[in-house]
Amino acid sequence: MQIDNLDDKTSQVRPLKVVIVGAGIGGLTAAIAMRIAGHIIYESSRFALETGAAIHLPSNANGILHRIGINPDEHGAVTCEWVSEYRPSGERVFLRDVTGLKNVYPYPWQLCHRIDLHNALKERALSEGVEIFLQSKVTGLDIAKSEITLIDGKKVTADLIIGADGTHSSLRKYIAGPDSASKLSGTSAFRFLIPADAVKSDPQTSHFCERNGELRLMYGDSHRIVMYPCRNNTELNFVCLHPDEESEGKDDDWNQSASKDLVLKIFDEYPADVKALLAKVQPETIKLWKLLDLAALTNWTEGNFALLGDAAHPFLPHQGQGGAQAIEDGAALGALFPLGTLLEDVEDRLKLYMEARYERATAIQQYTRDSAFKTKRGDHGGKVMDPMQFTAYNFSHDAFDHASGILERYLTSRALSPGYTRDLDCLVG
């Protein structure tokens, strides 16, 4: 990674030099949102671990994407039209038509392939002039010096450093101490995609595709299958949750494989049509993923450094808000660092970022934890939750407007404080 001196000679105010560590969903959103605000951003990451599977874009995240110039419709996103819940016996608990949500919330609730979303963010960031340096693992941070160290030993200083390096964050410990690594939650997931055509063409499974845009939850006591379409309804995304001890995966590997036999064995209590559905998976595409969790950190910021996304608040994937909350963090930073932000204001702006984001992200993090199922090794979950219960709170929030309001109130009250009213004397001569 290489840093040039990119001072903007045409502007009186030197743009802040912002370094973002990690070009995932949250880091890229922050880069684009802050770039639009006029700053110069650097990203360091590797992209090597991008894998398939889909992600929720609820209204609250979808609105942010539109605001930064990304229309998920153009990237194969499918609007969620139905939500259903089934028991492993096949018994239907409910089927809800959620098309009416479009009349309530400003943006649709969509389902998007993660790679398609990531590519869209990457392209948008590059077109905004964001520089992304790959293969640039960050290995150290000195908050007092506002400096990061790269794997090759090179040091880079910045006016603002954002740690957006995901759930396995290596920068989190600089704020939260050595015991802040994400912990195993006791739950693992198989993740894979199955082409919709393969499901439609088999009479035993075609009914799984009878409705477009259906989020189908097949929930047992300690086994859950979550199925939803992406890529214009041409692919079905599966997340098959189960207790860790049934698959015994490795702890720290996003790209580990598992056999089809193991998937079918663990979901053996499900009816024949569900097993016929699961059996359509191409074995080499099955990924096994151990879900990590972390108690809420007390603080995400110190000096001119802040954490964002999964680095600040890793999520269990039970409410489809993990990516969305990372996107909201990025939007809030964009709102709080408009062009002209002074270096001396950075630290206070990051405190406003905490104020804008902490309560909401932490509440949603707790909600997803509660809605997990109980496992032998985990110490959470088991509360009976209506999966639709918190949509209102989660869906109508506009993270950019919320943070802008906080900034406006802060600037107004600061302008009235003694240190600043002195500067107003010139107006009264």
Ligand SMILES: Cc1cc2nc3c(=O)[nH]c(=O)nc-3n(C[C@H](O)[C@H](O)[C@H](O)COP(=O)(O)OP(=O)(O)OC[C@H]3O[C@@H](n4cnc5c(N)ncnc54)[C@H](O)[C@@H]3O)c2cc1C
């Ligand atoms: C491979 C993968 C697959 C996922 N699949 C799903 C899914 O299917 N559905 C879902 O809801 N959620 C999924 N998640 C989680 C979800 O994407 C996150 O909740 C969301 O992306 C949070 O965004 P983030 O930017 O905080 O972290 P991430 O998107 O995880 O991005 C972190 C980035 O930091 C980079 N990085 C890490 N360490 C360093 C370092 N030391 N130096 C430089 N760069 C570093 C990583 O390479 C990565 O690009 C997945 C995450 C990953 C990493």
Ligand SMILES: *[C@@H]1O[C@H](CO)[C@@H](O)[C@H](O)[C@H]1NC(C)=O
């Ligand atoms: C992930 O695993 C597959 C095989 O399962 C392999 O082909 C691929 O190269 C791996 N990707 C990474 C980034 O390791």
Ligand SMILES: *[C@@H]1O[C@H](CO)[C@@H](O)[C@H](O)[C@H]1NC(C)=O
């Ligand atoms: C999905 O459909 C849209 C609109 O028809 C199209 O622009 C887009 O390329 C398609 N995307 C994918 C991933 O199939």
Ligand SMILES: *[C@@H]1O[C@H](CO)[C@@H](O)[C@H](O)[C@H]1NC(C)=O
């Ligand atoms: C977070 O840390 C910063 C800097 O150390 C401190 O000023 C701030 O008060 C802390 N915020 C909270 C909510 O503890």
Ligand SMILES: CC(=O)N[C@H]1CO[C@H](CO)[C@@H](O)[C@@H]1O
């Ligand atoms: C986690 C969380 O804050 N959930 C909220 C979601 O929305 C409902 C309805 O508005 C609230 O009552 C919950 O508190």
